Amino acid sequence: MSKAGAPQAQQVDGTGVEVVVVAARWHEAISQGLIAGAQRALDAAGASHRLVRVPGSFELALAAQAAFAGGADAVVALGVIIRGGTPHFEYVSAATTDGLNRVALDAGRPIGFGVLTLDDEQQGLDRAGLPRSQEDKGAEAADAALRMVGLLRGLRG
Ligand code: DLZ
Numbered sequence: 001m002s003k004a005g006a007p008q009a010q011q012v013d014g015t016g017v018e019v020v021v022v023a024a025r026w027h028e029a030i031s032q033g034l035i036a037g038a039q040r041a042l043d044a045a046g047a048s049h050r051l052v053r054v055p056g057s058f059e060l061a062l063a064a065q066a067a068f069a070g071g072a073d074a075v076v077a078l079g080v081i082i083r084g085g086t087p088h089f090e091y092v093s094a095a096t097t098d099g100l101n102r103v104a105l106d107a108g109r110p111i112g113f114g115v116l117t118l119d120d121e122q123q124g125l126d127r128a129g130l131p132r133s134q135e136d137k138g139a140e141a142a143d144a145a146l147r148m149v150g151l152l153r154g155l156r157g
Contacts, residue, residue, distance in 0.1 A: 006140075014047030014146045019074045020067035021049055021142075024057040027080035027121065033128030034078040034114055037138030040129075042076075045146050049076075057081050057115055058092055061099025068107040074145040075104075078138055079115040080124050093117045110148030114141030 019042055023035050035051065042049045054063045057079030064075040077100050083089040096115055104111040114137050118124050129136030 012045050012143060012146045014042060014045030017047045017073045017146060017149050018071065019047050019049040019076060019145065020072040021051045021076045021078065022054055022060050022063040022067065023051065024054055024060060024079035026056050027082060027124060030080045030124035030128045031078060033130040034138035037129030037136040038076045038078060038114065038142040041139040041142035047146060057096040060096055061103050064100060064111055065103045068109055074110045074149050076112040076114060076142045076145050082118045082121060110145045112141035112145030114138050
């Protein structure tokens, strides 16, 4: 795990931005950390937000698509996928990533990608924005989504 190359954190203005946080239910302790981190970042930016839970990471893309259809300006997608002894890890990870990317491109609206793909639970605890974590991936995903809202508005005029 490394923060090398990560951009410097600067406050982003989310006033008037409607965000839906979609979060999977697998690996709940880590997921709760991601959700809390995303909510902290959205509150700090002044964005409006609500939380929707889905059964697993595979379902995040469909929920994101529905959030955009309902008028969301941005989505923050949060999930935890831990490698098991089966090929399921690769299938779920790839489908989740590809699905979210497709939904964002089809909608022309940003999805902050806060899906952790991990070898073990400890890696997730290290990244979940919990008191002993080194990283806060939920907050990073929320911050990225808000920055993209502003950037896209600037580009589209
Ligand atoms: C099936 C499955 C497996 C093996 N592992 C995870 C995981 O680590 N994290 C996660 O978010 N979801 C997992 N799932 C569930 C799938 O995402 C999906 O919810 C189910 O296959 C039902 O469609």
